[in-house]
Amino acid sequence: MNIFEEEQYRQAELNTRRQFLRKCISGMGGIALGSLMGSALTSCGSDSSSSGLVRSSDNPMGALPSHFLPKAKRVIYLHMAGAPSQLELFDYKPELQKLDGLDCPPSLLEGKRFAFIKGTPKMLGPQFNFAQHGQSGAWMSDRLPHLSSCVDDMTFLKAMHTNEFNHAPAQLLLQTGSARLGKPSMGSWVTYGLGSENQNLPGFMVLVSGGKTPSAGKSIWGSGFLPTVYQGVQCRSKGDPVLYLSDPKGMSKALREQSIQAINKLNQKQFEEIGDPEIMTRISQYEMAFKMQTSVPETMDIKDEPEYIHKMYGTQPGQSSFANNCLLARRLAEKGVRFIQLYHWGWDAHGAAKSEAINHGFKERCHEVDQPIAALLKDLKQRGLLDDTLVVWGGEFGRTPMRENRGGKEMKFVGRDHHLEAFTTWMAGGGIKPGMTYGETDEIGYYGIKDRVHVHDLQATILHQLGLNHEKLTYHFQGRDFRLTDVHGEVVKKIIA
């Protein structure tokens, strides 16, 4: 249809008797059907909550029961964007040290694709000293001195693996279950499945440090095809914690409340006519935004924390840092926020520049996160929150046991390339067996040889701890049921207490 024809058609649509009658009939039919079904009929998605519960449309974040008895009530996910090297932190490979500087045998390279490695790279031994810690005797490098005092509360998954060796797709796969854009993130699935305990704060909050959004962009905490009320709300650590949180100049709180009520009344009318659930989302978002004007500042203001807490975390009020975000994570957990997602940045230690060299940038990253994470674990434990808060730490993939040789040449700095066959993720609290190491890689840390855990298995396990069956938590979209774990995922039963 060319533009002229289209214009004619649009005219006709507005004016012909036939079109008028058709609209009348289909419109009436739609309304009748909608009221018969007693629910919002939409073409794009429907609620197929397996627990047979109907989410109340005017309170989409209300707390819902899980499929079975939960061990954890909330999750704090510490995502180290850029993928930290497991070989410099947890996965100690003395054998690799012996091969250091030798050419990589061709058998390891056959049929493999790397992001940057070309030709024959050299093997690279662990760059830092390792020691065993705690009752469990877990290995940890000297880059995490504070965290090594917490090993008996942690469980290491040493043979994690994924399907993607580039940051954005791998981050998406880890957080949304699919390497392509458009799927809901883990936090969205969890809040969709369980709602939230606190109706004055979003159920899914995101804190980003390092001044840079992860490679996958903000869709990594998006709600995909789930109602948008379940998307992550990002808080900033400087200025207003949430944009436009303060009342505009010259607008009083009472006036603001009245305007929001008026808008919501109009929206309610619209909803009654059309029945699009997104309108209900909009209404509840307006109400939530209004409540957040008081709840967010009081939660996000860490000034009232005692001095020794600041010392322990290494926090400075008003600054933007990973440490501040860890302290905020504890405060949000206390407030009953369901899913707290932290992103740290700058772990991509290729060695192409000083900032990404293992003995410069990487070292600084370790220093930035070590104390705050250890403080967070100890703090949660002391307050009785670690029992039902699941803490997960990890990157989107691992690093190679070979030294990166970008363009086939030896580089000025030391670094490692992306690697999807083996990396380490750890968990703590939330009904996971403490002080345990699960899975094992070969002697150079190249492949998982025992108890491998795929990122889908990790997702299934996280949902399981929250009392959700990852195969039952589904949403009907475009004619089929979708899950976070797609058609994969097995709960790692052996690490469950």
Added chain:
Amino acid sequence: MRKTVYLLLIFQLITIPILYAQGVDAAAEETSDLWLFIGRFHPLIVHLPIGFIMLAFLMEVMARWPKFKHLEQSVSFVLTLGILSSVGAAVFGYLLSLSGEYQGSTLDWHLWLGLSTLGFAIIALVLKVKQANTAYFTFLSASVICLTLTGHLGGNLTHGSDYLVRYMPNTLRAMTGMPPKPESKHKPITNLEEAIVFDDLIKPITDNSCESCHNAEKTKGNLRLDTKEGFLKGGENGPSLVPGQAAHSELIKRVKLPKDHEDVMPPEGKKPLSKEEIALLEWWINNDASFDKKVAEVEVPDDIKEILDALVNPQQSSLSPLYAMEVKPASQDEVETLKEMGFSVSPISAESPFIQVSYLISGQPLNDESIKAIKKVAKQTTWLNLGKAALADGQKFTFLKDFNHLTQLHLEKTAITDEEVKDLAQMEFLEYLNLYNTAITDKSVEPLTALKRLRKIYLWETQVSEDGKSSLQKAIPELAIIADGLPQNFDVPLDSLNDSTVIATK
């Protein structure tokens, strides 16, 4: 005259296929396949006569009221339809029975009662035409009785003989003089070494997943898995197992097919076997599928050992006995009222009547009204979070007295006193108690020692002394007391952060 012709026609319709089928029984497979194909329409048509004959009977009964007198005129029509569809059902049913998938006395009874239903219905129709009303009604009733019985037996053939009453409540059973519900058929294993591999480990799996279609009455594929002989004999696709070679055994091949495969066993729609169950079956067949060897007499690989251990000592259920108790669920109104007051309320899981209640709104003290509202759900509440909650003037925590079903209780950062802690002593199910940052002292230790199920208590930033903690620990040995406080000095000496790099930087 014409009626006699009809009756003869019906008689021939019934007899010819039967005679024919018997004649070709030993003939070409193709033909018997055709009979089976037709026979499998039996379940499709069988509900028509049930409906028609029942309807005829009902119309006949209703017509006794003047208001429904007009129904009389239609009874013959409906009854004729019943007879015609009965004929179809009987023919198809007979053809289906030739397949040998169903056997035994239930089948015989089902056959004869079905034919009686048909016979009585025909007689009733003839008598109706002859206007012998009393006799007609007697035969119609007889037909209905036979119909009910044969229908029930048909159900038993399809679903198994205990299908209908398997889940009958014991109270009803007592009234009808039936024995109480059967407990699980299989005894839990106490001594693994002495357990018989087949009887104690394999049979429970096959009884659970295979036996309902492969038994004496319903023998799908001519295979019986309710007896040892059945396993060895196999079915129409040959032997079901090759002792010593699990990989070549039909049984294993079938259970390992993908969930949506046409030939998968148990068929689609039934619960597939778990990985562990398949592993056990393979292990049994690889050990010569012996029916009498004990576990001690066969080789037990590590992975099988793990599965067996899990079977014998099922995870010492760490779950509170409370969750198995029955309480009346909280009413919708009670829950709504609580939500309006700012409480978060939800069941602890989809199946449970117990609820979790939390109060996370700061700045709104609990007043008389809100306390009354939560007291209404005291029996259903098992996780209660009142951490940081303030009480309005004149209120006390004594309302917790009613909450004797709590397993988790958060009272951190509240104004609870030693006096009020005494009320917690009767919470016999309490497992988690958070009292950090409260003013309680050693006076609280004594009442807390009564909480024998307590596993975690948080006493950081309280006045409880070391002595108090140790006497609490003595009273409840399994209790973890978390009260150390946070490290006040969290600095790591800087020299430990010095470079330990192995490679010199360039």
